[in-house]
Amino acid sequence: xxxxxxxxxxxxxxxxxxxxxxxxxxxxxxxxxxxxxxxxxxxxxxxxxxxxxxxxxxxxxxxxxxxxxxxxxxxxxxxxxxxxxxxxxxxxxxxxxxxxxxxxxxxxxxxxxxxxxxxxxxxxxxxxxxxxxxxxxxxxxxxxxxxxxxxxxxxxxxxxxxxxxxxxxxxxxxxxxxxxxxxxxxxxxxxxxxxxxxxxxxxxxxxxxxxxxxxxxxxxxxxxxxxxxxxxxxxxxxxxxxxxxxxxxxxxxxxxxxxxxxxxxxxxxxxxxxxxxxxxxxxxxxxxxxxxxxxxxxxxxxxxxxxxxxxxxxxxxxxxxxxxxxxxxxxxxxxxxxxxxxxxxxxxxxxxxxxxxxx
Amino acid sequence: xxxxxxxxxxxxxxxxxxxxxxxxxxxxxxxxxxxxxxxxxxxxxxxxxxxxxxxxxxxxxxxxxxxxxxxxxxxxxxxxxxxxxxxxxxxxxxxxxxxxxxxxxxxxxxxxxxxxxxxxxxxxxxxxxxxxxxxxxxxxxxxxxxxxxxxxxxxxxxxxxxxxxxxxxxxxxxxxxxxxxxxxxxxxxxxxxxxxxxxxxxxxxxxxxxxxxxxxxxxxxxxxxxxx
Ligand SMILES: [Zn+2]
Numbered sequence: 001x002x003x004x005x006x007x008x009x010x011x012x013x014x015x016x017x018x019x020x021x022x023x024x025x026x027x028x029x030x031x032x033x034x035x036x037x038x039x040x041x042x043x044x045x046x047x048x049x050x051x052x053x054x055x056x057x058x059x060x061x062x063x064x065x066x067x068x069x070x071x072x073x074x075x076x077x078x079x080x081x082x083x084x085x086x087x088x089x090x091x092x093x094x095x096x097x098x099x100x101x102x103x104x105x106x107x108x109x110x111x112x113x114x115x116x117x118x119x120x121x122x123x124x125x126x127x128x129x130x131x132x133x134x135x136x137x138x139x140x141x142x143x144x145x146x147x148x149x150x151x152x153x154x155x156x157x158x159x160x161x162x163x164x165x166x167x168x169x170x171x172x173x174x175x176x177x178x179x180x181x182x183x184x185x186x187x188x189x190x191x192x193x194x195x196x197x198x199x200x201x202x203x204x205x206x207x208x209x210x211x212x213x214x215x216x217x218x219x220x221x222x223x224x225x226x227x228x229x230x231x232x233x234x235x236x237x238x239x240x241x242x243x244x245x246x247x248x249x250x251x252x253x254x255x256x257x258x259x260x261x262x263x264x265x266x267x268x269x270x271x272x273x274x275x276x277x278x279x280x281x282x283x284x285x286x287x288x289x290x291x292x293x294x295x296x297x298x299x300x301x302x303x304x305x306x307x308x309x310x311x312x313x314x315x316x317x318x319x320x321x322x323x324x325x326x327x328x329x330x331x332x333x334x335x336x337x338x339x340x341x342x343x344x345x346x347x348x349x350x351x352x353x354x355x356x357x358x359x
Numbered sequence: 360x361x362x363x364x365x366x367x368x369x370x371x372x373x374x375x376x377x378x379x380x381x382x383x384x385x386x387x388x389x390x391x392x393x394x395x396x397x398x399x400x401x402x403x404x405x406x407x408x409x410x411x412x413x414x415x416x417x418x419x420x421x422x423x424x425x426x427x428x429x430x431x432x433x434x435x436x437x438x439x440x441x442x443x444x445x446x447x448x449x450x451x452x453x454x455x456x457x458x459x460x461x462x463x464x465x466x467x468x469x470x471x472x473x474x475x476x477x478x479x480x481x482x483x484x485x486x487x488x489x490x491x492x493x494x495x496x497x498x499x500x501x502x503x504x505x506x507x508x509x510x511x512x513x514x515x516x517x518x519x520x521x522x523x524x525x526x527x528x529x530x531x532x533x534x535x536x537x538x539x540x541x542x543x544x545x546x547x548x549x550x551x552x553x554x555x556x557x558x559x560x561x562x563x564x565x566x567x568x569x570x571x572x573x574x575x576x577x578x579x580x581x582x583x584x585x586x587x
Contacts, residue, residue, distance in 0.1 A: 158424065159432045159445035171365065178385055179378070266375075277445060278436055279371075288372045323431045330425065 017148045017313060020099065020119045021126065023339050028126060028150075032119055033099035035064070037126050046082075047101060048073075049128030050112035051191060064088055064096075066103060068111020068226065072191065075218055090139065106130040107141030108295050109192030110223060116144055124148040125309065131294065132301045133162065136199040137192070137228050141305075149311035150338065153319030154296040155274050162274055162298040168291040169200040172270055175289055176248060183244040183264035187253035187271040187287070190216050192295050194250045195223045197272050198230045200293075201248065211236035211244070213251035213260075220250075241265055257286055274298065303327060362390055363398045416443060423448050 015032075022029050027039035035045040042059035049055055049065075051072030056065070058077040062084045063070065073081045088094055090113065093102040099119040106112040106128055114127040125146040132141045155162075176184050188194040194216050201210065209232040212220060217235060224230055236249050245265050255261075256269050274294025275281040282290040297305060302324060306314055314328045314335040321337035328335030366386045373379050383402075387395055400406050420429060420443045429446065436442040 157432050157435055158428050159436055159442060161445070161449075175369075178381060279441060280437060282372065288374070289369070290372070320431070320435070323428055326427050326431075327425070 015119050015122055017122060017124055020117060020122060021124050021148075021150075028338075030096075030099060030117055033096040033101065033117065035096055037115055037117075038128065045096075047096075047115055049106065049115060049126065050109055051076075052109065052129065055128060058082070062086065064094070064101070066090070066111040066113055069113070071222060072111065072219065075222060090142075104142045104144050105139035107132060107135060107138060110138045110195070110226060110228070112138060114142070114144060116146060122147050124150065125311075126150045127152065127305075129154070129296055130305070131297045132305055133165065133294075133297070135165075135196050136203060137195045137223060143305070143308050146309055146311050148313045148315060149306060149309040150315045150317060151302060151306060151324070152296065153302065153316050153321050153324045155294065155298050156302060156316070156320030156324040158299045158323070160274060160277055160298045161300055162277070162292050162294050165196070165293045166200055166204060168272070168293050169197065169204050172248070172289065172291060173201070173204055173206060175268055175270075176246065179266075179268060180246040182266045182268050183246075184248045184289075185256050185261060185264060185267045185269050186248060186250050186291070187256040187269065187273075187285075188250055188293075189273075189295070190252050191219050193272055193293065195220055195228060195230060196295075197250060197291075197293060198233070199228065202229065202231045206248075207231060208247070209234045211239065211247055211249040213249065213255050215252050215255070216250050236263075239263075253285070306333070307331065360394055360397070362386065363394060363401070366398070413439070416440075419443075420446065 020030060020032060021037070022031065024036075026036055026041040026043050028037040029035075030037065030047075035047050036043045037047050038049055038055040039046050039060065040054075040057060042057075042061075044061040045064070046060040046062070047064045048069055051069045053076065056069060056073050056076075058073070058081040060082045063073070063082040064086045065073075065088065067087050067089075070085050070087060088101075088103050090103055090105050093100050095101075099117050102116040102118070103113040104116060104125075106114045108129040108131055112128060112130070114125050114130060116123055116125045118124075123146040125144045125148070127150060129152050130141055134140065172184065172186065186194075186197060188197050194212075198210055198220070210230075211234050214235065214237055220230065220233060224233075236244070236251075241263055242265065244263070249264070251260070253271060253273075256271065261267050261269070268288050269286065270289035270291050271282070271285055271287040272291040272293040273281075274292060274296055276287065276290030276292045306324075306328060312334060314325075314333050315338040316324045316328070316335060317338040325335045325337055363386070366382060369382050370379055373382065386398065390398070397406075416439070424446055429442070432446055433439065433442045436445065
């Protein structure tokens, strides 16, 4: 390994980035700090960016994460999801072994964080999943200047441009107005996306009760308990078919394509996802009303963020690494795909309808 | 013309005939002239594209995008017209502009200067807002894909009505599978797809990060197979 890295002067006197963070089978390993970030296998000490199931798994010895992330893990896995837990706040810095760890908002879902790992003079930011678009349900993304920026690439192709989520919600409301005798079913991932769609509906002035699929209730009520205003929510279970005319129901994406939908009068199936930008994806899912609303940065967001971190080196992971690595190099940045396994888009993993489920 | 683009999208995904009619009725009630006139012409097959040929579209997009990124995107999306429409650079400040007041937005499509959408006089010339340029790009490329598939764009193209045949087919509301308008233009007229126009779904089923041969040169540490 020695000599492989040809760093600039700034690095030569300090550590090579890969001595600080290195991809291993269990995830991103910080040897000098003695922990893994978002490990996909049980490890002694885990530092976790956010509560989505591909990043936050059960069975670790100790977990360091935000209060919200720990709560979400507890809701999903039960009280004993880890040997011990430690809460860290945004902006708080903690010494772990030879490194210091600082959490910054990632703007992805409630409690999501970027993790800045600093060793001597080198700062690496593992951003986890992030988005730079406004979201009323979580703390906005914070730009963290660093030497090495680790970025996701879920929507790392220039065809993915999400636009304004509130415009998509307007489309949904226009459809509800046009088809008052039909029910509108909105497929949305249950952690983060669903609550954002509800909050956007409220921002747009929709004040009727919004109905929830049973799988949405726990996490949505958790959001409310953290002070996120979502208006009146009702379980859809037990509501008569006729009473659902003209209503909006949020459901996990998988539910919108099964027998469960028969309880709704002539339902319009919507799906809130960044994938809805591409028609073939919408058609694959039998969606009638695609809503381009994403928890992830789009192409413009990814490239703008990378440039703004001022990092000279970019590590690109989960998603369309090739295109983003190519773009970085065209901007004169050192860049490489990061060989991490086990992360995907949570929407896709919740609904494994295609071969791309793991991408 | 954003509203018209929305209508086309919605019609493409909506299987029920009566629901389609409701969408169309609502559009013509809501939208003023001249936009709905253009829309009517498009819907009834009265628009023709003399100059929109695949080579031109490829030149236009090549002049605006990185070829590697275009290649990876095309490989992912699987449809030339859609790829171009999605990648087409935005005119940041004027994304909310009106349909430009212009004698014939279609006839001169190929002569349009790339910076046309930034022309100040184009803004607010029409009662309806819309990314006219984007829509035209989509229209052009629709017919381009068309010709791309069969005639290699040597003939001028007429846009068939996205509605034509559908009403007939739509006799059983709620059961007619539809493709979106651009797709319909391709497939209804040219039932035999060329190798280049394999169904997007088939392409999408492939691991997406094996997109391009260029990719291999980006690094020796390729993502492990399981990652895809
Ligand atoms: Zn996530």
